[in-house]
Amino acid sequence: MTTDTHARALAGIRVLDCSDPKGHFTGKLLAGLGADVIQIEPPGGSPGRAIGPFLDDQPGLERSLYWWHYAGGKRSVVLDLYSDDGLDVFLQMAESADVVLETWQPGRDRPFDPLALAEHLPELVVLSLTPFGQTGPWRDFSWSDAVGLALGGPMGSCGYDNIPGTPPIRPTEHHASHIAGYYAATGICAALYERQSSGLGQHLDVSMHECMGFTIESSAPWALYEQHPLIRQAGRHAGPQPTEPWQYPTADGRLINIFGMPRSEASWLSLVAFIQSKGLGDRLSDVELLDGRKRQLGLQQPSVAMMLADIAEFIAANEAEEIYAGAQAAGAAWSIIRTPDECLSDEHWHARGFFVDVEHEEHGRTVTFPGAPYVLSETPWQHGRRAPLLGEHTSDLLCGELGLSTEELAMLVAAGVAQ
Amino acid sequence: MTPTEAGDGIPDSAEWRAPLDGVRVIDFTWIVAGPTCTRLLGDLGAEVIRVENEQTLDSIRFGRPHPNGFDPPNSSGMFNWLDRNKRSITINARHPDGLALIKQLIRVSDVLVENYSSRILENWGLSYAEQCAENPQIIYVSLSGFGHSGPQRDYSTWGPTAQALSGLTSMSGLPEAPEPAGWGYSYLDHMAGFTAAAAITAALRHRRETGQGQWIDLSQVETGMALTAGATLDFTVNDRRYRQTGNPPGNRAVWPQSAPHNTYPTAGDDNWIMITCTSDAEWERFCEISDHPHWRSDSRFATLPARLRHEDELDEQIGSWTAGQDGRALMQRLQAADVPAGVVQNGLDLVVNDPQMHAREWTATRDHPIIGEHLTDGLQIRFSRTPAHRDRAAPVLGEANHYVFSDLLGLSDTQIAELHENGALG
Known part of the structure; x- marks a missing residue:
């Protein structure tokens, strides 16, 4: 990696990240903004190291691609916080830390009480990111990301209207942690900002369940104001009434989403010209469709049914990339439904530097x-160095910073407290 | 006061301070993505001033539902939900005098957020450089579909478009279906808004440390691609493309591998429970509680690899067992055995059927001049010392004109009347 002399937004902030996978994304966000995030791992390693996919499909402590991503830019210290000596070392580390992030459910066996820690070290920001928060009848409910998305509301809006008997569908890739992670990171940054004037830290209670409860778009106001549930529909917004489909198959076996229909007349005429240049879409010249209201999706209008029939025919006869580029050039926010790997073929993201290469020297690879x-123009986001090996920084932190002797560390290691 | 008391947690004391107390945000946002960001900033105590124009109103001001009758621009429940805790002024940015006022406002503000297409503010004469000429410490956030650089910077998105382009849509659905289910709402409008809020709070902290402002350029599609690491790395490292048999996996597990991991029908119409056994211990407890302890010794189900090989039979047997049972009672029973299980709730369930939300007073009653008494939803971050708040309903159009033009910017009533007259305000 090239030397980067930029400042970082969270430069000088040290985070002791005791989280399990629920909180790994939060820690990653803070590391990306420049904080020194020290992942405290239990002996044997974080459960995140057991989450795939794995390098060459072979599981292993240092082979989890999940870990490579979500622990990227962090350091690793292995400490058994359930042992007196491990907890003692941790509390010493906490004295010079700015933030402690933890994810233990409050009624389960946890090594320390986060509220008591925040009271004990008044300058510390302690964030508890838990499935349901610190209080309430479900606070200790057994949890997984999918159970969280089911109870929290996002999944209830996703699924198929056109395949009878099918369940709501939960989108894949740990989104309960993603949603709550942004709240947690924002809360931490806001608390650090406030601390700059007051000099004081505090405790933050973030319920993943509550985070998801906002993140369901119009389901929320329909519930809050009308006590009205929405109908889930394939590939488009759940709604109070059924709406027209948005996803249409192309000639090359892909799908186009046509949700962004032009609003202005100029843009509409431009889109029609593009479609008709391919020899289809005669009915799109119908004068009725010059009225933007007659093109509005979601109202089951005959004019829209006619419009969509011609558009579907046009899409079925053409290739996805050409449809996408032509529609966007006409001012229609259509898209291709891409898979994640397909995104790497789009030069736009490379021009913006979105994908980053990181050396994983142990494996002789650039990933x-x-x-x-x-x-961020002045404090750029960073991936930072590759995800830490298990306990890679235990000695740096415990001997180099806390001043333990190598013998003391060796005793902790021998006792299984550190690694 | 304990930090975890239910409810707003706002102390009675007049000394209450929210974390972003004193931060002023100029809000040029519309639809959902930008307003999601500024709602969170407002909840955290920032003074958020929506800059609106009567000729080009945010269409969410017309968005359903209208709980007290259709009377835009101030009757929308959707707008009131999304734009609480904000102020509103009406200016025409395309009028030179309107632009001059906006520049004056920039001088006394900390953050400017917009989510227009990439050239709009530039065309108005409000590029980052022009903002800096007024206030070099301003934090400017542009939230667009493709960002302000790159060959496709003039392409545009809505939430669903961005989700499709990011890969997220393709990763939600049943494997045998002809199309993905995707997301039933604009997930990336919310996530892009949260992304902006995280960046802004970090940038505020940096500015307080160094005096330096900056430009935060967000692409909504990038905020989505940043959430696809598992599938992306499986390609960049293992050369495995996503489009293959079994993808998207319905409600079965991807990683960590788990089985059972699915939705199963329960009593009633379209009721479902998600059950996920993420370890052998959970599977064993599940078998005990399920009246089918023999599942545990069945060689098809005895180990995780076996369960994954026989997942169709496993799901069928569990589904036969759950069908007809009351979902919430079943959830309680499984949870009592420490098995991860949860009924699928929709938005309405969160408001009326969720004892956890109820116990933590996730909803609260507030008033609004047009909508009247209504429910507002929760504060997601509960600060022990500097609580967030949800006290202010969404602004009636232009309600802060006097406060901003007169109190903040020092215009006289005569000047304000003239600006109205010449079309700069309104």
Whole structure:
């Protein structure tokens, strides 16, 4: 990697990240913004190291691609926080830390009480990211990301209207952790900002369930104001009434999403000209469709049925990339439904530097990762160094910083407290 | 006061401070993505001033539902939900005097957020450089579909478009279906908004440390691609493309590998429970509680690899067992045995059927001049010392004109009347 002399938004902030996979994304966000994030791993390693996919499909502590991504830019210290000596070392580390992130459910066996820790170290920001928060009858419910998405609301809006008897569908890739992770990271940054004026830290209670409860778009106001549930529909928004499909197959076996129909007349005429240049879409010249209201999806209008029939025919006769480029050039926000691997073929993202290459020297590989979710002009996002090996920084932190002797560390290791 | 008390947690004391107390945000956002960001900033205590124009109103001001009758621009429940805790002023940015006022406002503000297409603010004369000329410490956030650089910077997105392009849509659905189910709402409008909020709070902290502002350029599609690491790395490292048999996997597990991991029908119409056994211990407890302890010794189901090989039979047997049972009672029973299980809830369930939300007072009653008494939803981050808040309903159009033009910018009533007259305001 080239030397980068930029400042970082969270430079100088140290985070002790005691999270399990529920919180690994939160820690990654903070590391991306420049914090020194130290993942405290239990002996044997974080459960995140057992989440695939794996390098060459072979599981192993240092082979989890999940870990490579979600622990990227962090350091690793192995400490058994359930042992007196391990907890003692941790509390010493906490004295010079700015943030502690933890994910233990409050009624389960947890090595320390986060509220008590925040009271004990008043400058510390302690964030508890838990499935249901610190209180309430479900606070200790057994949890997985999928159970979280089911109870939390997002999944209830996703599924098929056109395949009878099918269940709601939960989107894949740990989204309960993604949703809550942004809240947690924002809460931490806001608390650090506030601390700059007050000098004080505090405890933050983030319920993943509540985070998801906002993140369901119009299901929320329909429930809050009208006590009205929405109908889930394939490839488009759940709604109070059924709406027209948005996804149409192309000649090359892909799908186009046509949700972004032009609003302005100029853009509409431009789209029609593009479609008719392919020899289809005669009915799109119907004067009725010049009225934007007659093109509005979602109202089951005859004019829209006619319009969509011609558009479907046009899409079925052409190839996806050409349809996408032509429609966007006409001002219609249509898209191809891509798979993640297909995104790597789009030059736009490379021109913006979205994908980043990181050396994984132990494996003799340079690995391409999804990169910055935001481009900050003065304090750029960073992937940072490759995800840490198990306990890679235990000695640096415990001996180099806390001042333990190598003998003391060796005793902790021998006792299974550190690694 | 304990940090975890239910409810707003706002102390009675007049000394209450929210974390972003004193931060002023100029809000040029519309639809859902930008307003999601500024709603969170407002909840955290920032003073968020929506800059609106009567000729080009945010279409969410017309969005359903209209709980007290259709009377836009102030009757939309959707707008009131999404734009609470904000102020509203009406200016025409395309009028030179309107633009001058906006520039004055930039001088006394900390953050400017917009989610227009990539050239709009530039065309108005409000590029980042032009904002800096007024206030070099401004934090400017542009949230567009493709970002402000790159060959496709003029392409545009809506939430569903961005989801499709990012790969997220393709990763949600049944494997045998002709199309993905995708997301039943604009997930990336929310996520792009959250992404912006995280970046802004980090940038505020940096600015307080160094005095330096900056430009945060967000692409909604990139915020989505950043959430596809498993599938992306399986390609970049293992050369495996996503389009293969079994993908998308319905409600079965991807990683960590687990089985059972699916939705199963319960009593009633279209009711479902998600059950996931993420370890052998959970599977064994599940078998005990399920009245089918023999599942445990069945060689097809005894180990995780075996269960994965026989997942169709496993799901069928579990589904036969759950069908007809009351979903919530079943969830309680499984949870009592420490098995991860949850009924599929929709938005309405969260508001009326969710004892956890109820116990934590996730909804609260508020008033609005047009909509009247209504429910507002929760604060997702509960700060022990500087609580967030949800006290202010969404703004009636232009309700803060006097406050901003007169109190903040020092215009006289005569000047304000003239600006109205010449079309700069309104």
